Amino acid sequence: MLTIGDFASLGRVSVRMLRHYDSIGLLPPAAVDPHSGYRYYTAAQLGRLNRVIALKDLGLTLVQVRAILDDAVDLVELRGMLRLRRAQLATQLAADTARLSSVEARLRMIETEGRMTSQDVVLKQVPSIRVAELSAVARSYDAADIGPVLTPLYPELFRRLEAAGITPGGPALAWYDQAADGEGVVVHAGVGIEGDPETVRDIAMVELPAITAATTIHHGPMDTADRSLQVLARWIEEHDWRTDGYARELYVEYWPEEADKGVTELQLPVRRA
Amino acid sequence: MLTIGDFASLGRVSVRMLRHYDSIGLLPPAAVDPHSGYRYYTAAQLGRLNRVIALKDLGLTLVQVRAILDDAVDLVELRGMLRLRRAQLATQLAADTARLSSVEARLRMIETEGRMTSQDVVLKQVPSIRVAELSAVARSYDAADIGPVLTPLYPELFRRLEAAGITPGGPALAWYDQAADGEGVVVHAGVGIEGDPETVRDIAMVELPAITAATTIHHGPMDTADRSLQVLARWIEEHDWRTDGYARELYVEYWPEEADKGVTELQLPVRRA
């Protein structure tokens, strides 16, 4: 009979954990002195301890380990548990690999520039959103060409919505497409709406697809948005993504008079390189 | 001013976490209604929220993120934090990769054999240990050759220790070396001792080096140990290690009369392939 300390050092486990394994019924000692409460283990229990350690080291939870060791899972369930665990590990490896390259990108940044960006990029899963929209065509994807085309669309859109008795249920946003004839850019001005997509005569209702997007918050007027777009472009390059179309612009805060106070989320759709 | 719910959905964060970020001072709301306690955020705070998310996604703790965003770390400290994080991630990637291949090995096993081993192998860092030892030479590393050479060494060893007034302070163990002349195997019988290595005339005191070893618990007499050694060999093959010498045998439980009850830990030294 071994005391808990001896058993712990033989098994290279902490005494604390042996007590824990006892308390959850995973590895009860072979005997417990009813008077003192002292736990006593046998050398033969090292076998079970080893099995516990081996299974735990796969990343299974102690509850799972207990179920397996107590034959409470059949082969099918066991295979299911292992496959699930394999999938979890694969996911985590991918995530950690991405994290590692992000950390390395930051380190490169502070080595070369002596500081870190104060504007950060976040990868988001942007859900699909239902919007009412008006569109027009601009000569190019350039602030100077787009502003004059896009800006007047909103008053008109809101006017038509009000006339139709529809209340906007989300923020205003803009997105862009290549024109069908390849000449210029289609500029869409939209605003989120809730509920049914009852198309009204002169307002198009569309559902923007969910996208994976690199996003950043742009502060100030939209004619300086290219600075934020460059931040996004650089991030994408450093993290091995590819752009997948034009950026959506989500107007979180908008003052017609004081554009400096404007806050816009730029969402640049991306896909894996 | 945005309510916490609006701010949360804009930032794609849960309301719960925004409250948490407030409570740890990471992202206090721009205003709090003193009457109702309602938190109100400004759109401009999305910038800070984005920075929080970006840094948190590197795997930094929220306390670290707060320190960074509040400019409480200088560039040197920041670099240190990122390097530490990089090292942690590298370590974790290695560990998870190993875990993944272990899980896959188990899956292969249940696919081909319809069950899992009931004898598990555990990789251990075995610390160095100070032992008193006697040795002899056997014709080969084979149970039939070793047993008769090894067994008599122990009574003699204990006799000499007692004569020298030394009390063994650890378990009995055996280990093996290639003989210098290449003929046969040097068989060492040892027992752990505590304290000083005062060498006694007729007992050698040596310090066995720390090793990384694949270990398993062998039950029963040592002439069936080759079964357990095969388990170890197979594990090593499946996990891409190489053996690094003969296995140590650590006699956890030993009955001269009833060898069936014997419990031995086999420690096979390994190194990376």
Place this chain on the structure above:
DNA sequence: GTTGACTCTGACACGGTGTCAGCGTCGACC
């Protein structure tokens, strides 16, 4: 019998996040 090493229980901590209960507040509609 003394003493020092060991063991016992029960508790708290870590960290990021979900969830719940019980209650207060806001705003829209009637």
Place this chain on the structure above:
DNA sequence: GGTCGACGCTGACACCGTGTCAGAGTCAAC
């Protein structure tokens, strides 16, 4: 101005594996 539903508040508990601590009890060796 009342009602109601959606939303917000606080505080608590839970997860999971492990370390650590306090205060008390036990064992074994001298």
